Amino acid sequence: MRVRRLRKEVAALEVTAFINLIVVLVPFLLSTAVFTRLAVMDLALPAQSSNKLEQLKANDLKLEIVIRPESLEVGDRIGGLIQRIDKKDGHHDVKALNTLMQSVKQKFPDTKTASVLSEPDTSYDVLVQVMDAVRAGRSTNGGPKVVRVELFPDVSVGDAPVRTKGAS
């Protein structure tokens, strides 16, 4: 005589509808996803009404970075040229500029403003890169961690002084 056993059915999940939904949703969301994050960079434009002359103080830093086609000139409006950073591999050496900015910041910790002066043919990309190097830097501060340090966040933009012919 045959013994009747309880037949065990394999448990089956009906997931077709769920998979359908997912297959539609994933390409849709992927196509609308934005992978680049946008940010803004605030600019300190001098107010139009401020036409009274400012008394320049001797130990006040008025940092100016001039973007020349072949180099970056870092200077103080009163103290004159601090350093000229030549191009490296056909690009402006923003890394060296950033290092220099950090050492300048250590000497003048209270200064927050700087001017980036560019020539008419400077490209926007170079300008933004230089502004970036002036605004903030990354340093280790002696420790093992790399921290973001604020350098001169109030950057204004202006025209480079025209070079007189003959002067280098």
Added chain:
Amino acid sequence: MTLTPLQKRAARKSRNSHALDMNLVALIDIFTILIFFLLSSATEVETLPSFKSVKLPESSADTQPKETIIVVVSGTEIVVDGRKVADVADAMKAGDDVIVTLKAELELLAKRQVIRKENEGSKTAVTIMGDKDIPYKLLRKVMVTSARAGFTDVSFAVRQRLEA
């Protein structure tokens, strides 16, 4: 005990049927995670539109964009809030610092009433989305024009660089 014909048929059927056994657990896992990730990233409010013709420069700045008037300067044209106002070639050729059509458009927009009090501050703000290859000369013209039109709070739109 003999089986009835109906029981025999059921037994035969269950013996012969080979149910397709697909293991979909991993697939469903991945899709579920993807959906949550994409949904959360899609709900982020985008205040700046993106344009195919404008390649923004990269920067490490991380200030969030504000709701302002947007001036887009691409390689060929200047667009204010979706309306084309000037050709770049014309603007470059003009010897004057002020782009007349851009100034007119900005002055029109400046006249708009601010309804909500907290938006008062954004009245003088303008965001410039410039292509990274435009020369400073053009950028300067756009900035001078917006300053003349009363927009003194200029900010540059940049693409956030992923920090390693």
